[in-house]
Amino acid sequence: xxxxxxxxxxxxxxxxxRLSCAASxxxxxxxxxxxxxxxxxxxxxLVAAITxxxxxxxxADSVKGRFTISRDNVKNTMYxxxxxxxxxxxxxxxxxxxxxxxxxxxxxxTQVTVSS
Numbered sequence: 001x002x003x004x005x006x007x008x009x010x011x012x013x014x015x016x017x018r019l020s021c022a023a024s025x026x027x028x029x030x031x032x033x034x035x036x037x038x039x040x041x042x043x044x045x046l047v048a049a050i051t052x053x054x055x056x057x058x059x060a061d062s063v064k065g066r067f068t069i070s071r072d073n074v075k076n077t078m079y080x081x082x083x084x085x086x087x088x089x090x091x092x093x094x095x096x097x098x099x100x101x102x103x104x105x106x107x108x109x110t111q112v113t114v115s116s
Contacts, residue, residue, distance in 0.1 A: 038092050
């Protein structure tokens with residue numbers, strides 16, 4: 001599975017961005033997808049995840065109420081709507097997919113920079 005992220009960029013604090021992650025094949029074999037982020041000098045952390053079947057979601061406490069994860073199984077695409085962005089949201093955001101055979105795939109990452 002190849003994953004391609006898009007939608008990153010520079011935004012002022014309080015602004016919004018929407019990230020997209022397009023999968024190269026049907027999400028039929030994918031159990032869950034998620035967004036992770038890694039800021040300079042920090043470990044990669046889970047931001048949000050969603051199952052492709054039932055659509056169950058979970059979020060990091062730091063983004064609850066501000067970010068929304070969604071997926072379109074017809075378009076094989078996952079989204080992350082990010083509102084009320086904060087300086088501390090600045091990071092490289094990575095798309096991840098885990099298949100039903102527990103194989104994990106990563107995108108190349110997209111930079112999100114929030115200016116204070």
